[in-house]
Amino acid sequence: MSVLDALWEDRDVRFDVSSQQMKTRPGEVLIDCLDSIEDTKGNNGDRGRLLVTNLRIIWHSLALPRVNLSIGYNCILSITTRTANSKLRGQTEALYILTKCNSTRFEFIFTNLVPGSPRLFTSVIAVHRAYETSKMYRDFKLRSALIQNKQLRLLPQEHVYDKVNGVWNLSSDQGNLGTFFITNVRIVWHANMNESFNVSIPYLQIRSIKIRDSKFGLALVIESSQQSGGYVLGFKIDPVEKLQESVKEINSLHKVYSASPIFGVDYEMEEKPQPLEALTVEQIQDDVEIDSDDHTDAFVFTDLLHVKYVK
Known part of the structure; x- marks a missing residue:
């Protein structure tokens, strides 16, 4: 969750x-x-x-x-x-x-x-x-002004923990080679040939981070929250040891963020x-809850990922 x-x-x-x-x-x-x-x-x-x-x-x-x-x-x-x-x-x-x-x-x-x-x-x-x-701290963003001179434009409370080169985004049959930035509040990927082709995924919006089998081999699969559109994003990182290290680091940072979120x-x-x-006072009762129906509008990656889900 x-x-x-x-x-x-x-x-x-x-x-x-x-x-x-x-x-x-x-x-x-x-x-x-x-x-x-x-x-x-x-x-x-x-x-x-x-x-x-x-x-x-x-x-x-x-x-x-x-x-x-x-x-x-x-x-x-x-x-x-x-x-x-x-x-x-x-x-x-x-x-x-x-x-x-x-x-x-x-x-x-x-x-x-x-x-x-x-x-x-x-x-x-x-x-x-x-x-x-x-909003960049909290919202899933596609094709935003994230990169400047090959570097991530940092948010005020943001720190980069790792930069991973040679990361393929599996959004098309041939994939797109790019770069990962792993920070304390989000994951950012951008294509090396076109920096405007990018995605910013706040930990707040991440539902799951897993390694799964795809038609490209083992891939890092990130599933976003339903509120952000329920995207399934696949990334190929070689070798497998590097993939496993990246997943371990992202899961660790996501766990730290979940315990103490930074809303920006x-x-x-x-x-x-x-x-x-x-300042709060006890003796309050009879909750009336209104379920949120917010939806984040964004451009959609085409054919995001063809994943063979493995039990």
Whole structure:
């Protein structure tokens, strides 16, 4: 199972989640905490707390903590500021968030009950922007601007662990000779003759990494998550010892990543908030879960791999 299969925090809008679901998952970091925020549309007149993490926004009522919201950044369509009518503050500027989850649209309106504080707007907008500009950490990408002067264009928190030359991509009858970059967040392959013919596979999107028999002989086979399209990518690495070493290294890095994912959302507040565990409240019940139906659009490799699956 890929890390993504268990990840819902940034890809769902959920109401009245359990205390366990309010806690941070591995790789999720609390960025800001605002204690006087009203859910003006859904719970007007109810003072609450807003938590901003690198994956989602969480709001819960201070009087009745089981009344809460979890809004994943991947569901957000737009964020704007407009005037709203708050029972606690009257006519005031508020944050409007329009989302879409599982073909259903939801609008949320949040009002900061602290007069003159722009922090609600700056925190949410800035962190969401950081999420939107770091998709390479999380999304399967084909034919992107990945290579410059024969070298991988590194992401801010990325480190190359190995570069493997002479790797054949088995996407056609003759194959394409290229190069592998194995990093702490993804695997990247590009064709030597055409650097724009490439693929970036984040560990987040990898379902399985195996050696299987193909019509080209033993091959490294990477299966991506269903959310990324369920691709099956085959790569030929010679000799077999080198293939086995590469698979061992990729599996090891994937295991390390799964234990502590790097989502790439890099934003820090000047004042550090308390740990989220200290802010969550027990006694929440009656989960309402909305299954994500997100789909990553991408160009498709033609005839990706003809694999003879061996039991």
